[in-house]
Amino acid sequence: MKLNKRAIAGTMTSSDVMIEVIPWGKTSEINIKSDVEKQYGDQILDLINSILRENDVDNVCINVVDKGALDFTISARLKTALFRAAK
Amino acid sequence: MEKLRRTMLYVPGNNPAMIKDIYIYQPDSIMFDLEDSISLAEKDSARFLVSEALTNVDYLGIETVVRVNGLDTEFGLADLECIVKAQPDVIRLPKTETSEDISEMEAIIARIELENNIPVGKTKMFAAIESAKGVLNAYSIATSSKRLVGIALGAEDYVTNLRTNRSPEGIELLFARGQILNAARAANISAIDTIYSDIENEEGFRREVEHIKQLGFDGKSIINPRQIDIVHEIYAPKPKEIEYALQVIAAIQQAEKENSGVISLNGKMIDKPIVERAERVLQLAGINDMEQSDGR
Amino acid sequence: MEDRYDINELLKEKGTFTGIDKSKRKKNKVRSLKYVIDALDIKDGMTISFHHHFRNGDLLADMVLELLDKKGTKNITIFPSSLTTAHDHFGQYIQSGLISRICTSGIRDRLGEDISSGMLDTPVIIRSHGGRARAIESGEEKIDVAFIAVAHSDVNGNANGFEGVSPCGSLGYSMVDMKHADKVVVVSDLITEEITIPFSVPSYNVDYVVKVEKIGIKEKIMSGATRLTTNPKELLIAKRTADIIEALEIIKENFTFQTGTGGSSLAVTRFMRDKMIEKKIVADFALGGITGHIVRLHEEGLVRKLLDVQCFDLDAVFSLKNNIRHFEIDASFYANPENPGCVVNKLDVVVLSALEIDRNFDVNVMTGSDGILRGASGGHCDTAAGSKICIVTSPLVRGRIATVKDKVLNIVTPGSTVDILVTDHGTAVNPLRKDIMALLKEKKIPIVSIDTLVEMAEKIVKKPNPIVYGDKVVGVIEYRDGSIIDLVKQVI
Incomplete structure (x- = not known):
């Protein structure tokens, strides 16, 4: 998947997550801020990495502000952000 | 036996907090909405969210319905491409006016099923009728496809089309309700009544449910979980x-x-x-x- | 052989009456806060107490601590009945060396984080409301000075909580302190020459009366939701709870209940009201923190008596002032386990909430899922132990945090006293209560096992990483009888 521009998806309401995708010309970086970082920070990171791999996305900066979203929501928001960035 | 459809509960397709456990209210059907409750800018995110929810959340066997955007909009096809793969039980088509609307959508669903190794015909369909033309074509719509499990009245658009508005007694809907109900019965599929939007007016809601039950409807589209118990109570036999x-x-x-x-x-x-x-x-x-x- | 009574000795000892000058009679007990603090000579190792009737609107504790801190006082124990967000900044008094020990029921927000990080060397002692009363009455904890915030006092300390410009309602928690503390200071922003009637604090228990500009913020006494919820999830849980209460045949003439605050609890009360009207039943009393919703039931004639240890909103305050059978009770009468007549023992049913509950039905209301102090023991374990039936209500999952889990991080209320758990995903009955299980099955109330709920929750949120604890113990959770039921560890 080729990303062309910066894009955002999601909201900062409870049980949601806001994800920003910024294509850049260097190694990928993922920043996670989460209400449940201690309990789930690692799992959120793993999930994001696996979706990036699945979609063949590299050289991107991902900023995540999580308000206790379940995996399906994180996954949907990231896919939306990637979809928008690829437009 | 035909499935119970007393309550078809709307849930806006872009609201993770509601989507994640809407099953706790135990409606007969859950209807994820990609259409009117979603702003143009968020059509894509609702689509992804509902798709992921259908794939990952256990809805405990409750019928899942997705209301997609019509094929006459720029979102309809993309909705189907994304949602059919996630295998909801039913795709609900809004603003159905003719049997061609159904066959057009059915062909696309069949193609996507085929491409994704889903048995062709597995995805059921539901049609909402929301205009005078649709009401007059109710029978041909109801018999247009084997996939079709029911038709529903969408009264908000319909009364506008009739140049009237909704009254507590619902006299303006008598013809449409009778027509849709008879079409459904003749086609041996479900008939679902329109929403009642004044959540706080429990008495008015009760009256309307009693009315449509007496007419013969299988159930009602509802917009708030608080309405479920009332419908189920009224439909419960003595x-x-x-x-x-x-x-x-x-x-x-x-x-x-x-x-x-x-x-x-x-x-x-x-x-x-x-x-x-x-x-x-x-x-x-x-x-x-x-x-x-x-x-x- | 006894000596004969020597009347001369008596005269010498007692003195003879020489006359009286009425003008030299002590005028009253009113002094400034600074004067009182100097006169009481609060120093190292002493214990001072406060109360949380003003909840988030408490101003007194900070006034006192600020003066002590300025004086350079060190190493005191503070013994509030609870701590709220009004005390968020008390970490600064720990860092200055003023506070070296805390005994409380609740601790939360920033102060909770400070304590959990290990800021205080001595662990916080966490007691229930009944446990606190027991500790004071038994002499286990000695209070040197009790500072009691009141809404109206006369110049000699006859005081109540419901008159004046800053009313807070019941003074239930302080009523234990005023009988047992060495010195009692009553503080208010309304002090009158005229005697306060009725009074909850009698002047004979009071050593000093202090006038301040503002004693508390009455609007902030509200606890949780006070408006009836429209949240469908809370309504779902409330309706299920009310259905269970009905199925268990609790709603009988003269039944008794406590329902607490928060969205679901208020709605439980509303659904119970419908059933009481339908069955023409009148309850004998409602207990606990009282809300306007309970007051309405009382005023409608559906609940004969309100037993009030603290008011949760201004409607309750107003009712305490005006309704004769809305009765102020002290914490010992409420819940002291050594008092066999304590009123929690007369409860037919209590509806409680939980931060966490586990397979054993053990309940945590003290620490969050991250292990950090953010709650209050309150009357939770007292009412659970005393009531005939204890129902805990909670959503299965909050955000991504499972409420129902394998093992709670900290136990406040032992599962052996918890009978039923009602969640949005199903209801579980403690296997110890075969009677309840049988009755609910007979009434066709759907039941699932607690294990099923634990598994459902874990399936939804997935297994979290374990909390990383330090070695230090930052809190000791006492059960109401004074035994230690759990330790709270430092969170790194």
Whole structure:
């Protein structure tokens, strides 16, 4: 998947997550801020990495502000952000 | 037996907090909305969210319905491409006016099923009728596809189209309700009534549910979980009706055992309509699935 | 052989009457806060107490601590009945060396984080409301000075909580302190020459009366939701709870209940009201923190008596002032386990909430899922132990945090006193209560096992990483009888 521009998806309401995708010309970086970082920070990171791999996305900066979203929501928001960035 | 559809609960497709556990309210069907409750800018995110939810959340066997955007919009096709793969039970088409609307969408669904190794025909369809033209074409819509499991009235757009508005008594909807109901019955599919949007007016809601139940509707589209109990309560058969229904079924079983052609109960002959009514009463009373009920 | 009574000795000892000058009679007990603090000579190792009737609107504790801190006082124990967000900044008094020990029921927000990070060397002692009363009455904890915030006092300390410009309602928690503390200071922003009637604090228990500009923020006494919820999830839980209460045949003439605050609890009360009207039943009393919703039931004649240890909103305050059978009770009468007549023992049913509950039905209301102090023991374990039936209500999952889990991080209320758990995903009955299980099954109330709920929750949120604890114990959770039921560890 080729990303062309910066894009955002999601909201900062409870049980949601806001994800920003910024294509850049260097190694990928993922920043996670989460209400449940201690309990789930690692799992959120793993999930994001696996979706990036699945979609063949590299050289991107991902900023995540999580308000206790379940995996399906994180996954949907990231896919939306990637979809928008690829437009 | 035909599936119970007393309550079809709307949930906006872009609201993770609601989507994640909407099943706790135990409606008969959950309808994820990608259409009117979603702003143009968020059509894509709702689509992804509903798709992920269908794939990952356990809706405990409750029927899942997705209301997609019409194929005449720029979102309709993309909705289908994304959602059919996630295998909801039913795709609901809004603003259906002709049987061609159904066949057009059916062809696309079939193509996507084929491409994704989903048995062709697995995805059911539901049509919402929301205009005078749709109401007049109700029967041809209702019989347009084997996939179609029901038709629903969408009254908000319809009354505008008629140049009137909704009244508490619903006199302006009498024709549409009668037409849609008869079309559904003739086609042997479900007939679902329109929403009641004034959440706080419990009494008005009750009156309307009693009205549409008496007309013969299978149930109602609802917009708030608080409305579920009221509908289910109104549709629940009275103890006397249940008792009679059980007697009817017992009489049939007895007659079958005795290989007797004529079935009678308390001296009265039992014919097909009586049996059908008895079965429906027991279904509404939840008698058949009592054993498996785990209370969730 | 006894000596004969020597009347001369008596005269010498007692003195003879020489006359009286009425003008030299001590005028009253009113002094400034600074004067009182100097006169009481609060120093190293002493214990001072406060109360949380003003909840988030408490101003007194900070006034006192600020003066002590300025004086350079060190190493005191503070013994509030609870701590709220009004005390968020008390970490600064720990860092200055003023506070070296805390005994409380609740601790939350920034102060909770400070304590959980290990800021205080001595662990916080966490007691229930009944446990606190027991500790004071038994002499286990000695209070040197009790500071009591009141809404109206006369110049000699006859005081109540419901008159004046800053009313807070019941003074239930302080009523224990005023009988047992060495010195009692009553503080208010309304002090009159005229005697306060009725009074909850009698002047004979009071050593000093202090006038301040503002004693508390009455609007902030509200706890949780006070408006009836429209949240469908809370309504779902409330309706299920009310259905269970009905199925268990609790709603009988003269039944008794406590329902607490928060969205679901208020709605439980509303659904119970419908059933009481339908069955023409009148309850004998409602207990606990009282809300306007309970007051309405009382005023409608559906609940004969309100027993009030603290008011949760201004409607309750107003009712305490005006309704004769809305009765102020002290914490010992409420819940002291050594008092066999304590009123929690007369409860037919209590509806409680939980931060966490586990397979054993053990309940945590003290620490969050991250192990950090953010709650209050309150009357939770007292009412659970005393009531005939204890129902805990909670959503299965909050955000991504499972409420129902394998093992709670900290136990406040032992599972052996918890009978039923009602969640949005199903209802579980403690296997110890075969009677309840049988009755609910008979009434066709759907039940699932607690293990099923634990598994459902874990399936939804997935297994979290374990909390990383330090070695230090930052809190000791006492059960109401004074035994230690759990330790709270430092969170790194």
